[in-house]
């Protein structure tokens with residue numbers, strides 16, 4: 001029993017459409033992840049609390065804090081353009097570029 005040409009073409013077209021649709025969905029997910037806003041770290045976070053993290057370094061009462069030390073010049077900080085960036089210690093959350101915690105490590109100059 002042989003299939004007619006129209007049926008084969010129709011199946012081919014369906015497969016092409018399915019591949020394109022799958023690729024579009026996967027690309028959409030990746031793009032959404034890239035642009036999804038990560039939540040800001042707050043000093044209410046248990047890990048942040050344990051490390052005395054503050055959004056504004058100048059408000060720190062920790063004796064280890066030295067004026068001028070901020071996330072923006074810490075080795076563990078990867079800056080963002082809006083005053084927030086990633087810290088290796090807090091994956092999935094953004095720290096303030098003006099923040100500070102007890103794990104502060106000055107960038108090598």
Ligand code: SF4
Nearest residue numbers: 071074077087101104
């Ligand atoms: S380790 Fe550095 S970048 Fe991370 S929160 Fe502490 S001071 Fe900021």
